[in-house]
Amino acid sequence: MGATKTDHFTDKQNAIATLAKALGHPARIAIIEYLLKVDTCICGDIVNELPLAQPTVSQHLKELKNAGLIKGEIEGNSVCYCIDEKGLKKLQAYFTNISTKAENKKTNCC
Amino acid sequence: MGATKTDHFTDKQNAIATLAKALGHPARIAIIEYLLKVDTCICGDIVNELPLAQPTVSQHLKELKNAGLIKGEIEGNSVCYCIDEKGLKKLQAYFTNISTKAENKKTNCC
């Protein structure tokens, strides 16, 4: 097949997986890091920052936007993209939670 | 094409992307959560917990292991899988870091 069986898992599990998946590509990590680095949210130059063609970058931006990790707004003839804090916070909260749980487990066998 | 251009990004970016990608599937999130829930690391029953066939689960376990998120050890005729804290901690640290950075940015445009 090849299609993920999302309907068999909880909404929360699917939500986290979607966020994680969106960051499961180095180009998208690089985009996030670039957006964090620049103060000005002038964003068309993301294309210049990455070793990828413009349509490819546009596609990655779309995925990040769909996942709720960035926001995009049209500004004249260019588009201003910037971080959507909420997405990052969800991931941060989730991993802090399960990382703590893992740490508190004393009954590790391996 | 379809092959990710990993050589154009930094090692750190690739490392995080690899970890995130490994958790970019609800079944693998479910596996991690199950391993956190059970005290005993008796793990063959992960198959019973998931709505997936045994070879599929085995494949997901392999990916989590390759990514450094779980550890597996042969125990008699079964295999004991459990959380590898290091992987989770890396993710936790990374997201805490960038989430904080995002929060401290005052120049958000959108």
Added chain:
DNA sequence: AATCATTATCGTAATATTGCAATATTTAAT
């Protein structure tokens, strides 16, 4: 209005992922 600059979409090729049946492998138990 014609042109330019910026970004998005379409179409397509190459590759990767997901999932499972069938089969192999390994160890325990008989």
Added chain:
DNA sequence: ATTAAATATTGCAATATTACGATAATGATT
């Protein structure tokens, strides 16, 4: 030694992802 139980591997079909050239869409500039 056979058999049973648990897990891994193989092979394959269906689908998804990645990447880009070509093209469209939109707004700015002349």
